[in-house]
Amino acid sequence: MKKAELVEAIAAQTGLTKADADRAVKAFADVVTGALKKGDKVAVPGFGTFSVAKRAAREGRNPQTGAKVTIKASQSAKFKQASALKEALN
DSSP, X not given: OOHHHHHHHHHHHHOOOHHHHHHHHHHHHHHHHHHHHTTOOEEETTTEEEEEEXXXXXXXXXXXXXXXXXXXOEXXXXXXXXXXXXXXXX
């Protein structure tokens, strides 16, 4: 499902206009992004929890040359599904 399809589905289910649904989707993404940037977790009951995963710096290898390469530390978003979501899918 693409963003436009998500906006359309939310608009149909809630009775919002597509413009309002689009603003709601953007606001949700902005709020989650902002919270994760601060290091907070975002829990949506029945859906799941968004959190930040920290990866330490490590040494890798260039697959073409075999030369050692240093991969710097980074952070990425992590999502853990709620048991209600897991049960709904299975």
